[in-house]
Amino acid sequence: MTHGFDLNERLEQRDAQNLRRHLEVAESVSARTRFADDPKGDPPEFGDEEVVFAANNYLGLADDSRVQRAAELGARTVGSGAGASRLVTGDTKVHRALERDLAASKGTERALVFSSGYAANIGTIDALAPDVVFSDELNHASIIDGCRVGASETVVYDHCDPDDLRAKLATRAADVDEDEQWLVVTDSVFSMDGDIAPLSAICDAVDEYGAWLMVDEAHATGLFGDSGGGVVQREGLSHRVDIQLGTLSKALASQGGYIAGDEVLIEYLLNAARSFVFSTGLSPPNAAAACEALRIARKTDRAAELWDTVATLRDGLETMGYEVLGETHILPVIVGDRGDALELADRLRDHGIVAPAIRPPTVPEGTSRIRVAPMATHTADDIAQCLDAFRTAGTEVGVL
Known part of the structure; x- marks a missing residue:
C-alpha cells in the first residue's frame, strides 16, 4: 500500500491527451528573439531568431529603454525588493505614485497594487465573501479560482449575454431573501476570443438588482480609452463599475496587479484581502517600471x-x-x-x-x-x- 503521488503516471496521461507543456528559454523579451529548449539544469543553447506573436507585451515596452531606466532608478533609490508586506515596511513612494496614476487613468478615488493580477482577483473576491457570484462562462482562471475560494455560490451566465445574466439575477431574486450580497464579475477583453463584454448592458442588469460589478481589465489596461484606463474608462462607465481590476504584466510590461475603486473599497481590501496582507509588496523596480509604462501608454x-x-x-x-x-x-x-x-x-x-x-x-x-x-x-x-x-x-x- 502506498499513499504517495504517482506523478509519472499523471504526466503520461497528459502526454496521451496531447496536453503536456514544456518550458522554452527566451533570450530576451522583445518582438524578435531566440529560444532554447528546456535545458533543465544546463545553460541554454539558443537557436535562430524568431518573430514573437505569442506574448501579452502588447505595447512592446518590456525592452523599452525608458521603462528599463525607470526600473533601474526604482532599484537604486528605493531598493530591489520591498522587503516586507506593505502593511509592515514594504509600502514605498513608488507604490503610491503608481497607485495615484492608476486611479487617475481609471477615473476612481484610489487604487491598490497587488503582487499579481491573480492575487488581486483571488484576494478581492475572498475578502468580499459574496453570497453568490454571477460569472461570465469564459472568465479567466483567476476569477474562477477566486470564486472557488471566496464565494458561497457561483452562478455562471452565458458568455457576453446580458439577457442571460438578467434572467439568472431574476431567478435568484425570486428564490432568496433580500439580504444576500451579490457580485457580478466579467473580463472586459476575453483573451481567447478577443471579444469585448457588453459592459453598458451588464451595468443595466446589475443596477436593476442592486448587485456590485467587478470588471477585469487585464487585457485592456493601457490600450483603450483616452488615458489608457481600459474599456470601462473608454465607455464612460467608471461611476457604474464598483471594482476595476487589471494587471501590470501585459501592456504595462512589468509585474503585478491592481484594484481601482472608491476610497472605502481600497481601505477595506488593504485590511482584509489575504493575498495583499500576507504578501511581500510588489518590488520597487516593478512598480517604477509600470508607472513609466503607464505614462507612455497615456501620453504617446x-x-x-x-x-x-x-x-x-x-x-x-x-x-x-x-x-x-x-x-x-x-x-x-x-x-x-x-x-x-x-x-x-x-x-x-x-x-x-x-x-x-x-x-x-x-x-x-x-x-x-x-x-x-x-x-x-x-x-x-x-x-x-x-x-x-x-x-x-x-x-x-x-x-x-
Whole structure:
C-alpha cells in the first residue's frame, strides 16, 4: 500500500491527451528573439531568431529603454525588493505614485497594487465573501479560482449575454431573501476570443438588482480609452463599475496587479484581502517600471501603432481565407481540429513565427485556434513574414 503521488503516471496521461507543456528559454523579451529548449539544469543553447506573436507585451515596452531606466532608478533609490508586506515596511513612494496614476487613468478615488493580477482577483473576491457570484462562462482562471475560494455560490451566465445574466439575477431574486450580497464579475477583453463584454448592458442588469460589478481589465489596461484606463474608462462607465481590476504584466510590461475603486473599497481590501496582507509588496523596480509604462501608454501614440498593426494582420489573414474572431488586439485564428492547430503552429515555427495553438480544454472542442498577439513594435517586415508564414503553412497543413 502506498499513499504517495504517482506523478509519472499523471504526466503520461497528459502526454496521451496531447496536453503536456514544456518550458522554452527566451533570450530576451522583445518582438524578435531566440529560444532554447528546456535545458533543465544546463545553460541554454539558443537557436535562430524568431518573430514573437505569442506574448501579452502588447505595447512592446518590456525592452523599452525608458521603462528599463525607470526600473533601474526604482532599484537604486528605493531598493530591489520591498522587503516586507506593505502593511509592515514594504509600502514605498513608488507604490503610491503608481497607485495615484492608476486611479487617475481609471477615473476612481484610489487604487491598490497587488503582487499579481491573480492575487488581486483571488484576494478581492475572498475578502468580499459574496453570497453568490454571477460569472461570465469564459472568465479567466483567476476569477474562477477566486470564486472557488471566496464565494458561497457561483452562478455562471452565458458568455457576453446580458439577457442571460438578467434572467439568472431574476431567478435568484425570486428564490432568496433580500439580504444576500451579490457580485457580478466579467473580463472586459476575453483573451481567447478577443471579444469585448457588453459592459453598458451588464451595468443595466446589475443596477436593476442592486448587485456590485467587478470588471477585469487585464487585457485592456493601457490600450483603450483616452488615458489608457481600459474599456470601462473608454465607455464612460467608471461611476457604474464598483471594482476595476487589471494587471501590470501585459501592456504595462512589468509585474503585478491592481484594484481601482472608491476610497472605502481600497481601505477595506488593504485590511482584509489575504493575498495583499500576507504578501511581500510588489518590488520597487516593478512598480517604477509600470508607472513609466503607464505614462507612455497615456501620453504617446504607442497604442495607435498597435491598432494599425492589428488592422493589417486581421485584414491579411481574413483575405487569405482564415476566420479571425473578436474585435480587439487579440487575433484568434480558428482552425477547428486540435491536430491541425498543433501542426499549423509547428509549421509557423518552421517559418520563424512563434504563435501558439490553443486547444481543448482551454477552448471548446472543434474550435482549436492559433492565438496571434501582435506588439506595437512589430515592423512591416515582421508583419509581412507573419502573413507569408500563415499562407504557406496553412497550405501545407491543408487548412487553406
